[in-house]
Structures are given as structure tokens and as C-alpha cells.
Amino acid sequence: MSRPEEISPPEIFYGDVEATKYTSNTRVKSIQAQMTRRAMELLALPEDETAFVLDIGCGSGLSGELLDEAGHVWVGVDIAPSMLEVALEREVEGDLFLQDIGQGFGFRPGTFDGAISISVIQWLLNADSSSHSPAQRLTRFFTTLHSALKNPSRAIFQFYPNSDDQVQMIVNAAQRAGFGGGLVVDYPNSKKARKMYLCLMVGQQEIPKALNGDEMQVDEDSSLGMKKRREEILNEKRRRKDQGGKKGGKKGKKDLDAKEWIMKKKELYRSRGKEGVPNDSKYTARKRKVYF
Amino acid sequence: MVRLITHNMLACHVKNCTKDNFPLSFSDVELVVRPAPENLEFIQRFLPKLDWSALVDTARSLGDESLPEQMPDQWTEEQLKALHHVLMELHVEEGNMTCRGCGHVYPISNGIPNMLLAEHEVGR
Numbered sequence: 001m002s003r004p005e006e007i008s009p010p011e012i013f014y015g016d017v018e019a020t021k022y023t024s025n026t027r028v029k030s031i032q033a034q035m036t037r038r039a040m041e042l043l044a045l046p047e048d049e050t051a052f053v054l055d056i057g058c059g060s061g062l063s064g065e066l067l068d069e070a071g072h073v074w075v076g077v078d079i080a081p082s083m084l085e086v087a088l089e090r091e092v093e094g095d096l097f098l099q100d101i102g103q104g105f106g107f108r109p110g111t112f113d114g115a116i117s118i119s120v121i122q123w124l125l126n127a128d129s130s131s132h133s134p135a136q137r138l139t140r141f142f143t144t145l146h147s148a149l150k151n152p153s154r155a156i157f158q159f160y161p162n163s164d165d166q167v168q169m170i171v172n173a174a175q176r177a178g179f180g181g182g183l184v185v186d187y188p189n190s191k192k193a194r195k196m197y198l199c200l201m202v203g204q205q206e207i208p209k210a211l212n213g214d215e216m217q218v219d220e221d222s223s224l225g226m227k228k229r230r231e232e233i234l235n236e237k238r239r240r241k242d243q244g245g246k247k248g249g250k251k252g253k254k255d256l257d258a259k260e261w262i263m264k265k266k267e268l269y270r271s272r273g274k275e276g277v278p279n280d281s282k283y284t285a286r287k288r289k290v291y292f
Numbered sequence: 293m294v295r296l297i298t299h300n301m302l303a304c305h306v307k308n309c310t311k312d313n314f315p316l317s318f319s320d321v322e323l324v325v326r327p328a329p330e331n332l333e334f335i336q337r338f339l340p341k342l343d344w345s346a347l348v349d350t351a352r353s354l355g356d357e358s359l360p361e362q363m364p365d366q367w368t369e370e371q372l373k374a375l376h377h378v379l380m381e382l383h384v385e386e387g388n389m390t391c392r393g394c395g396h397v398y399p400i401s402n403g404i405p406n407m408l409l410a411e412h413e414v415g416r
């Protein structure tokens with residue numbers, strides 16, 4: 001079967017039917033949640049602080065919901081109106097924008113404390129109606145994103161490249177835009193579990209460790225980065241302490257299911273007496289019209 | 293769902309539009325107030341990111357006069373609460389955001405601003 005990004009641009013592929021299908025599919029949901037949790041872990045925001053986060057390709061708000069649960073304030077952009085429509089219906093807390101990321105962002109310098117993106121940036125390289133080349137769009141995207149992030153901060157992208165060339169093209173564009181960082185490949189030897197995360201850094205930072213496998217570092221000596229990339233096999237090590245007391249080995253946040261994780265997170269925030277831990281209540285909107 | 297916290301961070305991203313590209317001015321606005329849980333610690337940490345005069349002007353253009361002309365040096369809880377209200381609880385649901393620099397209009401419909409540019413407006 002063809003990959004969706006090879007069939008048509010995202011705003012067309014994710015029409016009304018696909019958007020609803022995508023959002024209600026439990027398998028898609030659980031994979032998406034798992035990847036979002038991992039991306040948030042790699043994002044490494046301070047545990048006890050509310051951050052201002054950009055969700056690139058927020059779709060129907062599946063990732064946004066997890067950002068809500070973690071107590072963050074977020075802004076989501078997506079090019080598919082029907083996905084945003086679903087996000088509205090689901091009453092996510094973030095501000096939503098209809099935006100083509102290949103056209104760049106207008107956010108002021110240092111706006112966001114971090115950015116995440118789940119299964120989106122491969123779209124920048126594929127079927128598209130734009131007159132701008134993928135290379136131009138990638139450059140515009142990364143340049144304006146770099147500027148919109150504060151220093152230091154991170155942007156974590158889970159994505160599905162269909163070739164090494166694509167990976168290289170993306171990494172090169174990110175580097176030219178001023179990002180440091182590299183690729184983290186979780187479970188590289190498992191066809192099913194393998195997931196690729198591009199971890200971009202603003203300012204000097206260490207690249208996070210992959211789960212159960214390789215970390216492919218961007219070669220700092222080479223302007224072409226991935227072309228001459230060194231593959232470093234690093235000992236698997238939990239980078240961050242686990243609140244639940246599970247230490248070391250392959251178990252950690254990743255093995256908790258979505259609900260457990262959310263409950264844990266909510267408890268954590270409540271135990272700190274944090275106000276505004278999102279719950280399921282809906283705020284009744286009071287309408288006030290202003291004309292001028 | 294355009295909150296002023298987001299609007300205050302948003303400039304026009306049309307190609308070569310670098311003068312008077314911030315803040316985007318609202319017009320034909322339908323405003324909704326949605327109470328949001330108070331997180332004053334977050335608001336306080338956000339202060340350095342704000343463009344205060346743009347925020348005050350924008351809030352006033354939406355009929356909210358609660359913010360002082362000058363950003364306070366020492367914040368009272370009362371003031372932080374007022375700021376929380378302006379940043380987190382005012383949602384522009386319908387209307388336009390217009391760039392004073394190039395004139396580009398970003399329409400807001402159903403709380404979602406359309407940030408899509410025509411091909412000739414895209415920077416590279």
C-alpha cells in the first residue's frame with residue numbers, strides 16, 4: 001500500500017472522512033499517544049513547570065490532549081481543516097491555526113519553550129501543490145521555527161522518512177537553519193517498534209539517548225551532516241530518573257499505557273498543589289459580542 | 293480560540309514584511325470569555341516574553357481596560373489575575389487580523405485563524 005504522503009497533500013488526504021477515521025481509530029490513537037509521550041520525554045521540559053509549546057501538525061489534537069494533561073499551554077498548527085474541525089469538537093485547550101508549515105511561521109523570536117511534531121514532517125517532502133520546492137519549504141520551515149524557539153530549547157519530531165536521502169535532506173535543512181542535535185532511533189532492530197525521532201536543539205545541549213539501540217549523531221565536522229554520519233552504538237541507559245521507581249532496563253514510561261501515564265501525571269501535578277490540571281470538565285462559554 | 297497570549301507572540305509572516313508586522317490588528321471581532329484555571333506562576337514566568345504596549349493596545353481594542361499603561365515593576369496578585377484574564381480567558385472566535393505593514397488579512401473563523409499565504413507571499 002502507498003504511504004499517505006505519496007497519494008496527495010495532507011489537507012486533501014485528511015478530508016472529512018479520513019480525519020474522523022484517523023481520530024477514532026484506537027490503534028492509531030494508542031500509537032500516536034505512545035509516540036507523543038516519547039517525544040515529550042525527549043523534549044525534557046522542566047517537570048514542574050507549565051511550558052508554552054508548539055505542536056507542529058497538531059491534527060485533531062491527539063497530542064495536544066497529552067500536552068493538556070501535562071499541564072502545558074500549547075499552540076497547534078495544521079494544514080488540514082477537517083482535522084482542526086475534529087480538534088475543535090474534542091475541545092482541546094490549545095490555540096489552533098490553519099497553517100502550511102512549509103510557508104514558515106510568524107511567531108516572534110523566543111516564543112516557545114519547545115516544539116513537538118508527530119508523523120508530520122515527511123509531508124514536506126512529498127506530493128504537494130506548491131510552486132516552492134521541498135528544499136525551499138524545509139528551509140523556510142526550519143529557519144522560522146528556530147527563531148520562534150527560545151534558547152535553550154528543543155524541537156522533537158517523530159517522522160517516517162521513506163529513504164536515507166530524505167533523512168539527510170531534513171537534517172541538512174535543520175542544520176543550516178542553526179539547529180544542533182541529531183536522530184534518535186528507538187528499537188532500531190524491530191521492524192514494528194522502530195521509531196525515528198529528530199531531536200533538534202537550540203543552544204548547546206546533549207543529544208538524548210535512544211531506547212534499546214542506536215543514537216545516530218549528526219557529524220559536527222561535516223557540513224553535510226548525515227552524509228558522513230557516524231553511527232554510534234551507545235549503551236542503553238535511562239537518561240532520566242523514572243518517577244514511578246522503575247529503574248534501568250527497558251522498562252519505563254514507555255511501558256505504561258496511556259491511561260496509567262495520564263493518571264500518574266495528573267496525580268503528580270495535583271500532589272504539587274498545581275492549579276489548572278486539566279480535567280474533563282467543559283467550561284461553559286459566556287458569549288460577549290463586540291462590534292466596531 | 294485565539295487567546296491574547298498567542299496573539300501577542302504572532303507577527304505577519306508574509307515575504308519581506310518586516311516593518312509594522314506586529315501586532316496584527318483585530319477587526320470585526322466576536323469575543324468569547326472562557327474561564328481558565330489560574331496558573332499565576334506560569335503567567336509570571338511569561339512576562340519577559342510579552343510585548344506590553346502591544347498587549348495593552350490590543351486588549352483595549354477588544355474593550356478590556358484592565359491593564360495599566362506601563363508594565364508594573366512589582367506585581368500584586370490582583371494585577372496578575374487581571375493579566376491572566378486578558379491572556380488566557382479572552383478568545384477571539386470570529387474576525388480578522390490585519391497586518392499594518394503589508395495589509396494581509398488573516399481571517400479567523402470558528403476560532404481558527406487562517407494563516408495560509410498565496411504563493412507569491414511566501415518567503416524563502
Ligand SMILES: [Zn+2]
Binds near residue numbers: 304305
Ligand atoms: Zn505583513
